[in-house]
Amino acid sequence: MEHEGEMHMDPYGENIVIGPEGLRLRRWREEDLPSVLRAYEDPAMRRWLAVQVFGPEEAADWLRTQRTGWAAGTRFAFAVTESGREDELLGNVVLKRSDPSNGLAEVGYWTTASARGRGVASRALAALTDWAFTTFAEQGLNRLELLHQVDNAASCRVAEKCGYPLARVIPALPPDYPLDGHVHAREAPAAATVSPSADRRGEAAGTGGGRASGR
Numbered sequence: 001m002e003h004e005g006e007m008h009m010d011p012y013g014e015n016i017v018i019g020p021e022g023l024r025l026r027r028w029r030e031e032d033l034p035s036v037l038r039a040y041e042d043p044a045m046r047r048w049l050a051v052q053v054f055g056p057e058e059a060a061d062w063l064r065t066q067r068t069g070w071a072a073g074t075r076f077a078f079a080v081t082e083s084g085r086e087d088e089l090l091g092n093v094v095l096k097r098s099d100p101s102n103g104l105a106e107v108g109y110w111t112t113a114s115a116r117g118r119g120v121a122s123r124a125l126a127a128l129t130d131w132a133f134t135t136f137a138e139q140g141l142n143r144l145e146l147l148h149q150v151d152n153a154a155s156c157r158v159a160e161k162c163g164y165p166l167a168r169v170i171p172a173l174p175p176d177y178p179l180d181g182h183v184h185a186r187e188a189p190a191a192a193t194v195s196p197s198a199d200r201r202g203e204a205a206g207t208g209g210g211r212a213s214g215r
Contacts, residue, residue, distance in 0.1 A: 017078060019127030023120070024086060025078035025093060028066045032079055033059050035089035035112075042113045044205035048152055049110060050176065066094075074098055076132075080111070080124045090115040091206075093128040095144075103142040105132065109158075110206025121206075125162045133188050142188040148207040150180040155207050159184035181208075 017025040033056065039045060040053040053062050069075025080091040091111035098106075107128055111121050125146075132144060146164050148155040156166070164184035172180050 017127055017131045020123045021119070022083040023090075023123045023127060024081050024083055025124065025127055025131070026081060026086065027070065028063055028077060028079050028092075030063060032089065033063060035079075036062060039089065039092075039110070039112045042205065044113065045110060048149065048155075048205045048208055050208045069096075073100065078124075078128065080109075080115075080120060090120045091124055093124045095128060095132045097136075097141075100136075100139060103140045105136075105141060105144055107132070107144050107146050108207045113205075116205070121158045122161050125158060125164075129162060129186065137188070144186050146184045146207060147181055148184075149177070150182055152182075152207070154205075156182060156184075162186070177208075 015027055019025060036053060036059045037056065040049075040059070046052065051062075053059050066075065066077040069077060075094060075096050077092060077094040079089055080093060081088060082090065089112055091109060093109045094107065096106045096108070107125065109121055109125055109128075111124075129144060133141060144164070145167070146155075146159050147170075148159075150169065159182075160166075164186045167183045167185035170181045170183060172178055
């Protein structure tokens with residue numbers, strides 16, 4: 001039986017994380033390139049994400065970034081799918097650990113236009129959170145932060161539904177970050193990791209991320 005937050009190995013030898021209600025997080029593959037291109041054509045993605053993708057070459061670079069991040073142990077990105085429909089892309093979730101020694105990491109996500117309104121963002125963030133705190137507990141991971149632009153109210157709701165209350169506001173940094181940003185944070189649990197149940201409200205395209213990194 002599969003349990004939420006557990007990691008399994010799929011036939012391709014890639015990590016699989018099981019999320020709520022049949023959600024599956026898997027590592028990105030080269031054959032996902034067309035899906036990445038379609039996702040980044042969405043106007044909502046253009047509005048909210050700091051990093052943009054235009055054309056096949058940039059999509060290939062984006063996928064390469066995800067692979068090199070895993071190899072370096074600093075960026076762990078998953079394609080979000082559902083059981084039985086693994087080839088249909090629903091979104092992306094990522095854990096970034098630029099300095100694994102300090103106990104802090106950043107999480108982020110985006111969802112495809114067709115996936116919104118189905119609770120995908122909340123379920124995927126809950127699964128990533130559980131996986132991160134379980135996988136890196138022995139390495140001292142004790143705090144996860146999620147950043148988004150202050151006017152992205154839907155991302156605020158997703159964060160709060162997943163147990164990430166607002167921690168602080170960071171000032172704008174034009175031209176790349178013209179508005180203030182919200183930092184939501186969640187501390188590592190003292191015992192077994194259990195994420196709050198996430199309902200289907202508050203779906204957003206994604207988070208813009210921190211000052212130095214995008215999605």
